Amino acid sequence: MSSRADNRTLTYGEAVFEATRSEMARDSRVFVMGQGVDDARGMFGTTLGLHKEFGPERSFDVPLAEDAMTGVGIGAALMGMRPIQVHQRMDFVLLCMNQIVNMASKMSYMFAGAHKVPLVIRAIIGRSWGQGAQHSQAFHSYFMHIPGLRVVAPTTPHDAKGCLIQAIRDDNPVIMIEHRMLHNVKGVVPPESYEIPYGKARVLSPGKDITIVGISHMALECVRAKHLLEDAGIDAEVIDPVSLSPLDISTIAASVERTGRLLVVDTGWLSCGASSEILSETFERIGERRHFVAKRLGYLPTPCPTTKILENLYYPSPQSIAQATYRLVRGENATAWQPGKVDSAEVAEFRGPF
Amino acid sequence: MEERSNSPAARLYRSMYLIRRVEEEIIRLYPTDKIKSPVHLSIGQEAVSAAVCDHLEKDDVLFGTYRGHALYLAKGGDVPRMMAELYGKVDGCARGKAGSMHLVDPSVNMMGTSAVVATGISNAVGAALALKMQKSRAIVVCFFGEGATDEGAWHESMNFASLKKLPILFVCENNFFAIYSHVKDRLAGPGLQARSKAYGIPAELIEDHEPMKLHERAGAAIAAVRRGEGPRFLECMTYRWRDHVGPGEDRIHKYRPDEELNAKIEGDNLKIVGDLLPADQRKSIEAAEEKRVADAIAFAEASTFPADQEVYDHVFAG
Numbered sequence: 188m189s190s191r192a193d194n195r196t197l198t199y200g201e202a203v204f205e206a207t208r209s210e211m212a213r214d215s216r217v218f219v220m221g222q223g224v225d226d227a228r229g230m231f232g233t234t235l236g237l238h239k240e241f242g243p244e245r246s247f248d249v250p251l252a253e254d255a256m257t258g259v260g261i262g263a264a265l266m267g268m269r270p271i272q273v274h275q276r277m278d279f280v281l282l283c284m285n286q287i288v289n290m291a292s293k294m295s296y297m298f299a300g301a302h303k304v305p306l307v308i309r310a311i312i313g314r315s316w317g318q319g320a321q322h323s324q325a326f327h328s329y330f331m332h333i334p335g336l337r338v339v340a341p342t343t344p345h346d347a348k349g350c351l352i353q354a355i356r357d358d359n360p361v362i363m364i365e366h367r368m369l370h371n372v373k374g375v376v377p378p379e380s381y382e383i384p385y386g387k388a389r390v391l392s393p394g395k396d397i398t399i400v401g402i403s404h405m406a407l408e409c410v411r412a413k414h415l416l417e418d419a420g421i422d423a424e425v426i427d428p429v430s431l432s433p434l435d436i437s438t439i440a441a442s443v444e445r446t447g448r449l450l451v452v453d454t455g456w457l458s459c460g461a462s463s464e465i466l467s468e469t470f471e472r473i474g475e476r477r478h479f480v481a482k483r484l485g486y487l488p489t490p491c492p493t494t495k496i497l498e499n500l501y502y503p504s505p506q507s508i509a510q511a512t513y514r515l516v517r518g519e520n521a522t523a524w525q526p527g528k529v530d531s532a533e534v535a536e537f538r539g540p541f
Numbered sequence: 542m543e544e545r546s547n548s549p550a551a552r553l554y555r556s557m558y559l560i561r562r563v564e565e566e567i568i569r570l571y572p573t574d575k576i577k578s579p580v581h582l583s584i585g586q587e588a589v590s591a592a593v594c595d596h597l598e599k600d601d602v603l604f605g606t607y608r609g610h611a612l613y614l615a616k617g618g619d620v621p622r623m624m625a626e627l628y629g630k631v632d633g634c635a636r637g638k639a640g641s642m643h644l645v646d647p648s649v650n651m652m653g654t655s656a657v658v659a660t661g662i663s664n665a666v667g668a669a670l671a672l673k674m675q676k677s678r679a680i681v682v683c684f685f686g687e688g689a690t691d692e693g694a695w696h697e698s699m700n701f702a703s704l705k706k707l708p709i710l711f712v713c714e715n716n717f718f719a720i721y722s723h724v725k726d727r728l729a730g731p732g733l734q735a736r737s738k739a740y741g742i743p744a745e746l747i748e749d750h751e752p753m754k755l756h757e758r759a760g761a762a763i764a765a766v767r768r769g770e771g772p773r774f775l776e777c778m779t780y781r782w783r784d785h786v787g788p789g790e791d792r793i794h795k796y797r798p799d800e801e802l803n804a805k806i807e808g809d810n811l812k813i814v815g816d817l818l819p820a821d822q823r824k825s826i827e828a829a830e831e832k833r834v835a836d837a838i839a840f841a842e843a844s845t846f847p848a849d850q851e852v853y854d855h856v857f858a859g
Contacts (some may be wrong), residue, residue, distance in 0.1 A: 218674070248703070255663035255697030262667020265652065266602070268674065285694075289657045290664065295858045298645040298653040299635040303858035335856050358858040385663060 195378060197218035200370040202344035203233040203309075206351040207271065209380055210242050211375045214269065218245040220260060221273035221309075230273050231311075231370050231541075253282035257308070261291050261360075264306045267403045269355060275541055277364070278312040291360040292335035292446075304493055306350070306360045312403070312454060313367045314502070315537040320490035320541070325455035330362045330433040331464060337385055338432040340364035342406040344374035346429050356382065364431075366404035366454060367541070386433035388487030390442070394424035397448035397516050399508070400439055401425060404462055405452040406532060411505035412512060415526040418511075422514050430459055439465060440472040448515050452503050460485060482515055484508060505529045517526050519530070549595065549756055550817040551826065556591035557752075557811050559830045560611045564753040565621065566834055567610075567627065568788040575842075576627045576648055578640035579811035583611035588810040589714050592756040593682060593775075597761045600679040602650045602672070604665035607642040608781075609654035612684055618646040620833055621840035630844035637847050638801035638855070650679075658719075659685060659692035662711075666698045669707035669772075680708040680766045687776075688719030690736070691727050699772075703741040711742070713776045720785045720797040737774035744774040750808045753817070780805040 197205065211217045218241075225248050229235025235244035249256045253274070260270040274280050280287075287308070294302040313322040325481055330338045337359060347365070353518060354361035392413055406427040413423045426444050443449045451462040451470060452486060463485040463535030473479070484503045492498055509526040517524075530537040563581045571580070586608075594615035594710070597603070605612040613623060619634060627793055628632030635644055645653035650727065652668070655661040665683035672679055689695050690713060702709050713733060717724050730736070737744035743764070747755045755777060762773040782805065792799055808828035815823050 222547035250697065250700060252697035252701065254694050255701060258660070258663025258694065258698070259670060259701060262604075262664035262669075263671040263674075264667070265664065266668045266671035268671045285657065285660060286663065289660055290655065294653060296855045297635065297639055297643045299857045300858065301635065301645045301647045302653055305858075337857075345780070504631070519831045 202348040257283035257286035319493035353382035388435035388438040412508035415509040581608040607656040624837040624841035632844040659689035669709040687715040
């Protein structure tokens with residue numbers, strides 16, 4: 188491999204497209220279905236033109252019937268096909284819950300291995316520019332609750348490609364969580380095929396003072412917070428779980444064992460959420476032998492407001508993450524510290540409409 | 542015997558007799574509490590499964606519901622493994638993980654049945670999509686009760702099957718009742734055939750107590766589907782003699798007139814089909830099926846329960 192190939196950068200959306208296209212070329216059982224996958228926008232470019240390259244049977248539009256279309260995907264998977272279903276907004280995946288929870292996740296177990304469901308569901312979380320209460324929700328914790336279902340939430344373009352390839356090749360149902368704010372973020376993506384294994388967290392940036400776990404888009408915000416914290420002399424370790432179910436608690440717990448501090452920043456609400464799971468599993472793993480302090484950040488416990496001025500309050504930001512980290516490291520009585528300014532360009536520049 | 546059993550009536554009688562006797566044995570065994578699972582009996586409804594499945598080949602794919610004993614048996618599902626499954630034994634068709642409501646036999650393409658009403662219908666449509674993509678000659682048959690047609694999933698599935706002209710036969714077993722709720726309290730408009738036709742799917746209604754006509758019409762519908770003419774819909778009027786769930790009768794609940802049930806039992810489809818056969822042929826079929834049932838029960842009794850560690854098996858495939 189040339190050094191140019193080593194450093195090739197793609198956006199997250201391009202990485203998702205490349206994974207899909209290469210798997211469709213490799214395996215004729217792979218097909219894509221979803222509302223708008225074959226339209227001029229091509230699901231933010233992630234499915235653009237696949238119907239022309241592979242034929243309309245292998246990348247097709249569907250009726251607005253999320254329940255039955257999920258069931259159709261499951262039925263095709265039962266017969267040996269490998270469908271990829273795409274939802275431009277995760278909010279609509281609520282309409283698929285019966286099929287995902289009662290069928291896809293249970294068939295292997297209920298029928299003692301007689302059936303398998305190699306189905307991939309891509310669910311995109313929205314944010315910014317007025318997405319409002321019903322185009323911005325993150326339900327990854329709902330799926331983490333269900334045995335028989337794998338949940339991945341890659342943050343980097345590299346991991347997006349590898350997670351999707353792994354999901355397509357898996358004989359089990361997989362929900363891949365994509366954050367809309369990540370689609371235009373660039374990163375190094377190797378041209379060849381590779382799989383990102385389940386249950387392996389990625390240390391995005393090592394540090395010694397505190398362990399910050401950031402989920403999906405929040406991992407990116409946590410890295411920004413880490414840079415702000417350098418001003419205050421705090422060296423944070425940022426971990427991206429990548430795979431939410433199964434969860435790599437070993438990597439997180441080992442980090443907390445060193446730092447004695449844990450901040451979990453979720454792309455979602457806190458109550459019964461991924462952050463609760465990460466914190467409680469970490470405590471179960473090391474709590475008897477290692478005292479540590481912990482805090483969670485996530486969406487405010489409200490529906491998402493549409494107007495920008497309120498929406499800004501709703502999401503954790505690099506500043507609020509840095510501030511919370513500072514208090515956790517220095518203690519509640521420490522001298523006040525004001526983090527610097529940093530732009531989250533992907534949020535600030537987003538003009539949607541979706 | 543072989544030659545005579547090739548008549549449709551003989552094949553139907555064999556299938557229906559097996560279903561009736563398996564379920565009567567379930568009723569007999571139930572008080573022993575060896576079957577620790579809810580059972581939804583098909584007694585009274587055997588003709589639909591038997592008549593439709595008589596036209597199917599092994600490669601044809603069948604989807605059904607929690608009231609699935611008849612379908613499993615009519616498709617040629619393994620009888621001893623069904624019985625062992627009801628007993629929760631390790632030799633059951635799903636090693637005791639399924640019970641009565643989720644029977645499965647992949648060797649005859651009897652897909653696992655679902656207990657959430659209407660939930661398997663879209664899976665059947667997806668299987669038909671796969672068969673079409675794979676250019677298979679096989680077809681899908683999807684059984685459900687009239688209660689399932691209340692669900693949006695049925696409408697979404699009918700639309701998509703028609704849109705893609707998929708190789709699927711929808712068989713609605715209309716037994717009038719969703720548990721104890723009558724269809725007239727749930728269904729608006731001109732009925733299910735009209736709804737099916739509105740989706741562009743040719744539909745036909747077959748009255749109860751006409752098992753040979755049902756057999757003939759099912760054959761015609763299946764032939765059309767196999768020719769690539771797209772989906773077909775059969776509304777098969779039928780009647781459940783027993784309670785919605787459990788082995789008993791349900792006259793105590795007074796949701797249907799005793800006379801209505803009595804008339805249905807009087808007009809037993811099993812007797813109608815049996816009367817078409819010479820007595821010696823009938824007796825010969827009965828003797829053979831009695832032995833199969835007895836052997837299946839003995840198999841279930843002799844099998845063991847799964848080991849503790851099996852609780853973790855098969856959460857994921859592979």
